[in-house]
Structures are given as C-alpha cells and as structure tokens.
Amino acid sequence: MSDALLTLKGVHTHIGPYHILQGVDLVVPRGGVAVLLGRNGAGKTTTLRTIMGLWQASQGAILFDNAEIQxxxxxxxxxxxxxxxxxxxxxxxxxTVHENMLLAARSGAIDKERLNWIFGLFPPLKTFWQSAAGNLSGGQKQMLAVARAIIEPRKLLLIDEPTKGLAPAIINAMIAALRELKEMQTTILLVEQNFSMARAVGDTVAVMDDGQIVYSGEMAELADDAELQEKLMGLSLEAHQ
Incomplete structure (x- = not known):
C-alpha cells in the first residue's frame, strides 16, 4: 500500500444552495481498505457520490490511478x-437474483468461476438464485448489492454503510468477504458506522466533520487511542459497535 490509487485534493461539492464538501483531502492507498468515519450529515455519502460522478465536484481534483476524473x-x-x-x-x-447479477456483468455474461467464488462468499445468493430480489432479507439484499459490484474484477469499490441494521452473523460474512477482496488486491473505500466492523477490516482511516477531513492515519493507531477517538467524535468510537 505504498502508493495511492485514489486521491481527493481540495474537493468541494455543492448540492443546490448547500455547500456539502468543503475542501476534502483524502488518500486511498492501493490494495487496502480505507475507512471513512463521521457523524450523520458529515459528508461521507456525498464524498462517495462525488467520486462516482453522481454529483459533480464544484472545485478541486479527484485522481484515480493518476488520472483526473472529476x-x-x-x-x-x-x-x-x-x-x-x-x-x-x-x-x-x-x-431475480440472477437477473440482478446479469445486469451488473458488463460483458453481458457471468463468468462461472467468478460466480462460484461469489457463492462461496455469500451462500444465500445461490439458494435464492431464481427468487425475486425483493423477497430477500435485508442482509441477503446487502449481499446481493456487494455481489453485483464484484461480479467482474474491480480496481476500486466504494461501499456505503454495508452493515447498517444487519445481524451479527451477516456482518461477519461481510467482514470475511471484504478481507478476501483485499487479499485479491481490490482497493476499498468504506463508509461505516460500526466501528467494530471498521476496525476489523480497515488499514487506514479518515474522519469527516462538517464536510472536511479532520483526521487521517492508520486504523490501528486510532483504534488504540480512546482519547483521540473522543476528541474526534465527541464520544468513544466503541459506542458505534
């Protein structure tokens, strides 16, 4: 993780009259999991949507693999x-689950070997392959959402709160999946409120407040410093478990 795959430099985003991102500087190292933490309304989701081009940055630069994409x-x-x-x-x-996955395959066909690997990560998807996605549980829908994103190899995954409202067993499955993706050199930028989850998978961490990055560093360093957690978040991050 010696170099950056994704870098945000002084990124501002306006949504209507609202100035949401106010000079965001963020580095996502290649081949690891970067976690973005912060209170609700801090600008985390806006950051992901701006990277993806769903909302346009009004100022600043977004570099992916050294190319500007903003x-x-x-x-x-x-x-x-x-x-x-x-x-x-x-x-x-x-x-159906099958149809959702097929739509996500850019080539128009699903690679069987990769699909079997995904079934290994998320077995319920194989069980409900021909079932309507609307009939899945919340956790199974989240599995499907992640599976669609990885049905083909990706250099970067942007994932917004994948464990929100999920049972511990589903969270553990998600942790295992993210770890396996990291081993395959997939870079991940993860927005997550569950600090236990974030600490389990994160290599680096950035904390947002009022549309700006107020801290960035190694996850292990933040996880071991309760005083720093309280300073950054106003309460111990253990409360987010």
Whole structure:
C-alpha cells in the first residue's frame, strides 16, 4: 500500500444552495481498505457520490490511478473499474437474483468461476438464485448489492454503510468477504458506522466533520487511542459497535 490509487485534493461539492464538501483531502492507498468515519450529515455519502460522478465536484481534483476524473460522467468512471454500493443498495426488487447479477456483468455474461467464488462468499445468493430480489432479507439484499459490484474484477469499490441494521452473523460474512477482496488486491473505500466492523477490516482511516477531513492515519493507531477517538467524535468510537 505504498502508493495511492485514489486521491481527493481540495474537493468541494455543492448540492443546490448547500455547500456539502468543503475542501476534502483524502488518500486511498492501493490494495487496502480505507475507512471513512463521521457523524450523520458529515459528508461521507456525498464524498462517495462525488467520486462516482453522481454529483459533480464544484472545485478541486479527484485522481484515480493518476488520472483526473472529476469531470467525467458516471458511466466513464465505472469503465475505469470502479464500482459503487450505495447505502440503499439499489437492487431491482422485481428482478431475480440472477437477473440482478446479469445486469451488473458488463460483458453481458457471468463468468462461472467468478460466480462460484461469489457463492462461496455469500451462500444465500445461490439458494435464492431464481427468487425475486425483493423477497430477500435485508442482509441477503446487502449481499446481493456487494455481489453485483464484484461480479467482474474491480480496481476500486466504494461501499456505503454495508452493515447498517444487519445481524451479527451477516456482518461477519461481510467482514470475511471484504478481507478476501483485499487479499485479491481490490482497493476499498468504506463508509461505516460500526466501528467494530471498521476496525476489523480497515488499514487506514479518515474522519469527516462538517464536510472536511479532520483526521487521517492508520486504523490501528486510532483504534488504540480512546482519547483521540473522543476528541474526534465527541464520544468513544466503541459506542458505534
């Protein structure tokens, strides 16, 4: 993780009259998991959406693999092998699990070997392969959302709060999946409120407040410093478990 795959330099984002991101500086090292923490409304989701081009940066630069992408369209950014798993998951509830996955395969066909690997990560998807996605549980829908993002190899995954409201067993499955993706040299930028989850997978961490990065460093350093946690968040991050 010696070099950066993704870098944000002085990024500002306006949504209507609201100035959400106010000079965000963020580095996501290649081949690791970077975690973005912060209170609700701090700008974490806006950061992911701005990287993905869903909202346009009004100022600053976003560099992916040393190329500026802040003016590119979302489809062009996706073509760079960047995938986004939104907080609302964005699955097509009227389509089957199979159909959801097929839509995510850019080549128009699903690689069987990769699909079997995904089934190993998320066994319920194989069980409910021909079932409507709307009939899945919340945890199974989250599995499907992540599986769609990785149905083809990606250089970067942007994942917004994948464990929100999930049972511990599902969270453990998600942790195992993210660790395996990291071993495969997939870089991940993860927004997460569950600090136990964040600490389990994160290599680096950045904390947002009021649209700015107020801290960045190694996850192990923050996890071991209760005083720093309280200073940054106003309460111990252990409360987010």
């Amino acid at each position: 003016k590119e369209t979302t489809p062009a950014i996706a073509q760079r092998e960047i995938a986004f798993v939104p907080e609302d998951m964005g699955i097509f509830t009227d389509l």
